[in-house]
Amino acid sequence: MTTNIAFVGFGGVGQALAEILMERKESLLESYGLDAKVVAVADMMKGSIYDPEGLDIEKLLEAVRKDGTVEAYTGGSNVITGLSSIDTIIQTNADVIVEVTFTDVKTGEPAITHCRTAFEHYKSVVTTNKGPVALAYRELAELAEQNGVFFGFEGTVMSGTPALRMPIETLAGNEITEIRGILNGTTNYILTEMEKGQSYEGALSKAQKLGYAEADPTSDVEGYDARYKTAILSNYIMGVPLPHTEVECEGITKMSQEQVQAAIKQGKRWKLLATIKKEKGEVTASVKPECIDASDPLASVSGPTNAILYQCDLAGPILLTGAGAGLKETGFSLLIDLIHFQKTNKLAKIN
Ligand code: HSE
Secondary structure, three states: OEEEEEEEOOOHHHHHHHHHHHHOHHHHHHHHOOEEEEEEEEEOOOEEEEOOOOOOHHHHHHHHHHHOOHHHOOOOOOOEEOOOHHHHHHHOOOOEEEEOOOOEOOOOEOHHHHHHHHHHOOOEEEEOOHHHHHHHHHHHHHHHHHOOOOEEOHHHOOOOOOOOHHHHHHOOOOOEEEEEEEOOHHHHHHHHHHHOOOOHHHHHHHHHHOOOOOOOOHHHHOOHHHHHHHHHHHHHHHOOOOOHHHOEEOOOOOOOHHHHHHHHHOOEEEEEEEEEEEEOOEEEEEEEEEEEEOOOOOOOOOOOOEEEEEEEOOOEEEEEEEOOOOHHHHHHHHHHHHHHHHHHOOOOOOO
8 A cells, every 4th residue: 555745845955755665666566565645745845735745856856956845846747836844744545644844942833733743634654853852742642643644753762773663662571770871972972082182173063064063053952852862762762751951961062082082091981971861760871971981882982873772670881882874774764664554554644
């Protein structure tokens, strides 16, 4: 059965997923039974387009990259342009909404409204936006469950590195009592560069050029990005709702190069660490710079790489490390969600 997909937001991550779906069309069908057809795109800056019969991805990407608007698409005669994001969610024949808008993480909007609207109209959502999962997880997950649709958000923590599904699925049966992690690539990159003698400002500017940092890097360097991810881990992995405002949070802006290099001389390393502890059903969490011993498994994680250590009561400590950002990696996180959507075969109750 074909899965009709609508992109709400079509920046670098959305385009990366579209490219993967085009390049791997045959193997996705053959290996996973995923027959994905892109039927619509709606983007605040790049316009909107809808063809119920499906859009040609190559021509769609060409229109965006050459003309900066999806409305320059020349692939079909029955296309409809000018639908808003909400109308694209409600009125098109999409089964799954890929929600990758530019969202204000403080309010979670417009992504929260997009997810809620999709679920209310019996459509599934896959997203990389942290806002909906950090701020409104319980409400959205319950609504999706109630309406028999799928809610995938693997890319919200560590992009395509499966920091969410791996503990939930593969480590099922364990109680996870503690999670420690390096959840922000920008700050880990800055600290690594400072160890090599680079200044804080120089390293931040390089991180921005390399595309690791958020649009407003304050979120990275003050620890807010890691704090949202910490709230997601508590909500989803620990099963305990934790408002991000209750996570103790300190960034790396006060750290000096001397401090970073002095630690190296003592065989230690400064890392911006997220820690979540669960005791008697209660969770406490923090994001702050910590000076850890070289023997700590997180000490050798350098550059923009992320890592997460799960303390499992049966399996012991399990370390997962990999990319925490990047267009292809984050596009891949959406693909994992689409493959799981296909596996769970969650067809909306209305069908
Ligand atoms: N700006 C984030 C980071 C990327 O540096 O890790 C995605 O959350």
